[in-house]
Amino acid sequence: MTQYSATMPAPLDTAPEASLQSRLRRAERMNKLKYGALILPLAIFLMLTFVWPIAALLKRSVDNPEIITAFPQTSALLRGWNGQALPDDGVFAAFAGEMAQIKGTPVLAAAAKRLNMEVPGFRSLMMRTVRATPLEAGASAREVLIDADPRWGETATWQLLARNASPYTMRYLLASLDHKVNEQGKVVATSPEEAIFVDVLLRTFGMSFVVTVVCLLLGFPLAYFIATRPVKTANVLLMAVLLPFWTSILVRVAAWIVLLQSQGLVNQALMHLGITDHPLQLVFNSTGVYIAMVHILLPFMILPLYSVMKGISPVYMRAALSLGCPPFRSFWKIYFPQTLPGIGAGGLLVFILCMGYYITPSLLGSPNEQMASYFVAFYTNQTINWGMAAALSAILFVATLLLYAIYTRLVGSQNMAARAR
Template identity: 55%
Template structure:
């Protein structure tokens, strides 16, 4: 009781300041409570989503294989000026650490890394290891050159030197068909080894083509849905939403069934006489376009529909009554009002199409595979994780840039019709 009375007197003395402080405290508490509610999810995503992706991105510049297995060699060869061959100290450190690398799988790691520099390096290492003398009282320069004359070549040691620093740009450069030439300047790789610029171009062409077709098909349909009476449009909306909710694999399988040489589309075309023999519609670019447009079309229609729903038809009618041609009224009055929906749908579809992997893998041919396929390929098949990470990093950068544009343009709740 006394404390409350004391409190009251204190407040009476400075009523305004006390209230302000209380309000501030209450506001602060509210903020802290709000942050505490968000914290579990933010923490969960930091650990299970952001950290995995960041550690993958690190692999695109990670060059620690040789440095961790052969620390002394790496240290010594970094001081070499790149002329002739390194001095005896480097040879000695290399020979000793090569011998020790047999334990714990170190040899495999440096072999794989050095093989990226020169595909014959792994066998050079194993041959050298077999030839190493048991004694230590030798001149290592002579010994190594005696085992294989390639240790007398500058290029061999330059390759080792390139693997010595902690980070490298070789994977990121390689993902753009570039490499470091002997003198260290950036140059294009030999024309017969160029691959990834083509893959990126192909990815952009497929994603862009799919987006344009989706816009071309989605705009009229969204317009119809938005202008029909609700009872009718709800019925038609089911035709959009049912495929939307249907498993991607089911739809992909259905397209294979439809487009295969004995499928309905080919039989239909032959029956009408347009073609005489079945044409190849699947396991090539056509199949990819059909399946991807089908999967992504609802993502174009739904944002367009929700924007068109809120566009009053009165402006268009006013334009016509003022003498505008109906097409001009549509094009100059109606379409500009739907631009936010067009932007949202286009970016959304394009972002999703960029990362496609499953659909092209199932209905495309070898020349229809997009960047994602190569990321998966390097991770699973060749274990070239630096390359997988570099391609992934470039794909991620493009996606995130577009996502930022999208985030600025679209209110998040438009994304999902609920």
């Protein structure tokens, strides 16, 4: 109706052309505002409950608040220090004064714990020193400190303080890649007995890769089988894929423990068939974790594969066969390339989900199968080392994000759930 009246001669309007244009633009703007307002509540909600917390956690991986909080004045002075000779008396005095101020508070304990992470033994050094404060009037801070512990007479001790006198540190991120800053301020690899995180990350990626490949090897034939059945049969078979997909992960974990335990059905069957004469250890080791992970993630592989395969017309294969191409060759040359989008989508989805798994390895695995998620939880709950928890989260998060970006390029984020179904 508005369109109709707009094409009519508009005698009363002074500048009909411009007014129509601006009116259209106005209507467009109103429309955008109106529908934008529908998106806004969700955007704000996710900002508060999801984006902001994760941003705060990621910031924690470079935060270094302990020394600055405990010794603000000393930190400021040390930032201007050249690091060659011992700092001057002003630094010693400021440090002793600030030591006295925070004596017996958690602030000192936090700073001591933080420095002890870098150099073992620093906690006792701090505790011994703080006993010498506050200084008696007129005493030289330099003498009292060096008297309390001779290490205050070494530049290395002050260099350590100076290195941590900034609000940010790369320490945690480096540590989660098994590197550290040495006394000379250079980035070096940590000693082999301390280096565990690269192993953990490689294990996380390695296990995810194995699970993805096994899911593909099992999922591809089944998806193909279902996609080539008549609709009725396909629907029944799809239920067999969807039922585990909908069943609680904990139920499936419990079921696998029951099945795989030493007197469980699987071991009974294996012994009955004469494959083994004694029960095999199938659970609480890597076997159990792999079996359960593949079981949990298999539907995520089958469903995207199925939806791609359903859209592949059978006539190409038939044409190849009728032209004399052998069945396997025509499958490989004609059918398989058309399934690649499904393989890409399913594979990435399984890999992304697998990387973040926590429950399955923690209930079914031994300490040797724990992945990055486990260590994030470990540093949060057990040792309360937020820096390490945040740094490992950051690495896991970035890896997930990269793969997710590739995934959205490949299939579009809108299709994610549709495909996951």
